[in-house]
Amino acid sequence: MTSYLPNLLIPDTALSVEGITAYIQALLEQDNHLQQVWVTGEVSSATRYRSGLFFTLQDPDAKAAISCVVWNSQLERLTTLPAQGEQLIVLGRIHVHPQRGQYQLIVWQALPAGEGLRALRYRQLRSRLEAEGLFDPARKRPLPVHPQTIAVVTSPQAAAWGDIQRTLRRRYPGLHVLFAPALVQGDQAPVSIGNAIRHVGRDGRADVLILSRGGGAIEDMACFNDERVVRAIAECPIPVIAGIGHQRDETLADLAADVCAHTPTAAAEQAVPQLADLRAAHQERVVALRGTIIDRLQAAQRQQQRLGDRLSKLRLDRKLQQEQQRLDWMRKRLMQGSALQIQQANQHCQSLRQKLATLDPAAVLKRGYAVVRANGTIVRTAQAVAPGQTLDLQLGQGQVTVQVTAVLPQSPENE
Known part of the structure; x- marks a missing residue:
């Protein structure tokens, strides 16, 4: 082998x-x-x-x-x-x-x-964006009460565009509507939607933006669960209303929008008020204001009537007489008080005058006293002068000059 x-x-x-x-x-x-x-x-x-x-x-x-x-x-x-x-x-x-x-x-x-993987990805992306605060209710902006311009982002072939136009014309005629076309289905839809939203923001004319498409299969809604679309909504400078799909559908775009309306028609209804409702509300305010004015006028008339009744019950002539008597009494008291104060002031002045007269040096000199000065200085004691010194004597009337011949000692009884 x-x-x-x-x-x-x-x-x-x-x-x-x-x-x-x-x-x-x-x-x-x-x-x-x-x-x-x-x-x-x-x-x-x-x-x-x-x-x-x-x-x-x-x-x-x-x-x-x-x-x-x-x-x-x-x-x-x-x-x-x-x-x-x-x-x-x-x-x-x-x-x-x-x-x-x-x-x-x-x-x-x-x-x-298939559906399970899509749901898992949806939950993971939702959790991550939610952690960033993109769905926080505090970020939601209020819609303008009376918008002048509305921007709509949707497909020009979509029935949603027609529904929105009809609803806006019916509810708020004369509104200016801007249309920003975008793909709302397919792989290119997220980029298209994001670009349309950013274009509306840069344009700056719109007061509010509606992002819309009609209902469809779950896979047709995938573009509205795309992170690029969610971030474009969150970064939009004006309030965004999402009108996507039907009531059973909830996308991440719905969560990021300021208002979620679920259908295109409902989104248009959220964007603008009903003109008929505004007229009715205005009419109600007019009626309420008219009623308030009538109530106030009637209340004032009743108050005037009550005051007139009270006035008619008062005797004004008697009131005036009493007030006149009170004024006369007060005038008399004022005059008496003034006279008493003047009398007391005169008496006080007379007393002061008498005291001044008593203290007047001229009056003392008139009684026989004299003021002795040596070299202009008043002499108060005999020891302050010397024999032969010249002195000036001021009398009650006139003045004399004398010469000291002797200075006598002070007697004991004058000590």
């Missing part, structure tokens, strides 16, 4: 099964993309064991499959419990079993495929 060996390069050592399995395990489990990965497929089988739920996820054409496990500690956190035949999108990490030489997906979350 002849054996044939190809001309191969044989290494000195070969990897063991454990070695190559460990190498593969390291490659898979340490890969950043495989440590948290989303996988979509159809559940081909599902079995519940004591440790957890084991199931197989495969492509619809059954060309590829992967084993998955959800441990019991994680089962209650699943949005959807895997069951055979269901289309799922699962989140997990790759794990290698060295003993069996197999890999499997350790699952943390399972969602319905």
